Amino acid sequence: MKKSNGRKFAYTVLAWVVALLVFFPILWMLLTAFKTEKQAVEVPPLLFFHPTLANFAVANSRENYLHFAANSVIVAFGSTALALMIALPAAYAMAFFPGRRTKDLLMWMLSTKMLPPVGVLVPIYIIFQRLGLLDTRAGLVLIDTLMNLPIVVWMLFSFFRDIPGDILEAARMDGVTPRQQMVHLLVPLALPGIASTALLAIILSWNEAFWSINLTAAHAGTLAAYIASFSSPEGLFWAKLSAASVLTVAPIMVFGSLTQRQMVRGLTFGAVK
Amino acid sequence: MATLTLNGVRKKYERFDAIKGVDLAVTDREFVVFVGPSGCGKSTLLRMIAGLEEITGGDLLIDGVRANDIPPDRRGLAMVFQSYALYPHMTVAENMGFALRMAGVAKAEIATKVGEAARILQLEKLLDRRPGKLSGGQRQRVAIGRAIVRNPKAFLFDEPLSNLDAALRVQMRIELARLHQELNATMIYVTHDQVEAMTMADRIVVLNAGKLEQVGSPLELYHNPANIFVAGFIGAPKMNLVDAKVAAASAGETRLDLGDGGGVVLPGAEAGLAPGSPVVLGLRPETLSFAATGPFRGIVRVIEHLGGESLYYLERAGGDTMVVKTGEAVFARLGESVSLTVRTERASLFTADGKAIGLRRDNPARAVA
Ligand SMILES: Nc1ncnc2c1ncn2[C@@H]1O[C@H](COP(=O)(O)OP(=O)(O)OP(=O)(O)O)[C@@H](O)[C@H]1O
């Protein structure tokens, strides 16, 4: 009894330490964003200071924040919509009409996520160049779609698998066409799952930095490219960089917390129970 | 009108023959029950008729038209699943009307048909509920209602009652029989419960390991099983099977040697039965009765009183068990050594490899000790 209480205490402390460690950079970024450049690099670091909004003003005037934010929104939502459009029928086919190679196919799709993106940077860059997709939103939508597709297919596949096959067989007997099955049965039944898949895809796409930094510039750049532009020629300006980062992270954090309940419901419960 | 004809129908999975050539003709308005042990292929055969499973050999005819390649929805059949397979996000009324709505039927007509089905199935008060808030029996009725609404040529049921408790099962059994009369429809019903088969079927199809063992009316199967498998499967408690040898086969009667000194004389004879050939004697429990002397002797090991009747399980000298079914009165006590006589005209006889031997009978029955 005593021992288990002591253990519980130890675990609680450990959990708090880990949580603070994880949260610390975000806290630090938040604090730094409201400091002057001089305060930002002061040693020892200042915990109490007079907050300023100047960094945000500069961050917005030096680069057009709203332009990058709009790109981020377009790319995140666009790539998610496209990925869902492709993945829904794919997952449907794999869940309800599996062939002998379906499992292998799923494993292969997942295995593509094991390749570091930088491994294909050069070929993709050249392809994009030839096709005129460099620094276009369409190009970035495409690459984010491809990036998320394996995860989206996997998630939808497992949500569809939770739907009893009898229901669809009953529908088939009733003369319900595959498209009607999709619209009237599968989508409503798997809706919590589809919603959390979409939310995850949006978040992943929003946070994606590697491709948007390497394949876009001023025209199609997302907020990731926006942050990156603050660490360039003139050197590092910590306070402004932090302000830019806050501006980038804030929308998705708000979005995430608003949809948190939906996410958790979709990810923890089966689709129909 | 709906007749179903199966000609040498087969199902071959990659490495496994699930249905090994089935011939069957289901006539219009017939109630046919597929029965057999688990894994014998009942569901597979039903699903092949439904069109949910591909037929890999032979022909399926619906109303005389080859239907092997007709998709399930255009065969005009409706299926009721063991799991009910209701659409969980729709109300009872929506569940029943869904197929019609998808087919573009007018709203008023859907409402009429759903109302009609609800009346037949006594679901009127539940039309606005979701399946999650229904009892098992109510869900089952909704599933049947969904089939009725489509006005199918034939109904297919796959163990529709096996998720219900015993009392409800009996009630639904009666209801289904009533429904069969009211709808005047052809029905094929799958079950592994021989009581369901006996009580509901016009004809029973006994399946075993993908093959038809016998097709016939319940009483035909009960009294004249084609082989030991059917004899053992139909009837509860099971038919007693006793190894014996032919002692003598004269005109009009067949004398059996039971091996323990006892013997039985069966009325009727069969030319192929040479003295000495091994046979299996099949005796229904209710054809046995206690007597001062008789061909069978044993010790009473278990007694089950079921109220209207009693079952006595005897252990014979060789260790075999025999079951006797009697009326209410108690004839024997536990541990008591008893003798049994048998109404030999009701006995069945099988070859050692399990096929029924039909004895031509023209003599009255008698048994000797
Ligand atoms: N997809 C499949 N691949 C290979 N074998 C299969 C497949 N589906 C069913 N079988 C086999 O076919 C046989 C018949 O199965 P079926 O489901 O028709 O049995 P059943 O008589 O309905 O049994 P139960 O009473 O348990 O429902 C079984 O041995 C089963 O293992």
Ligand SMILES: [Mg+2]
């Ligand atoms: Mg079955």
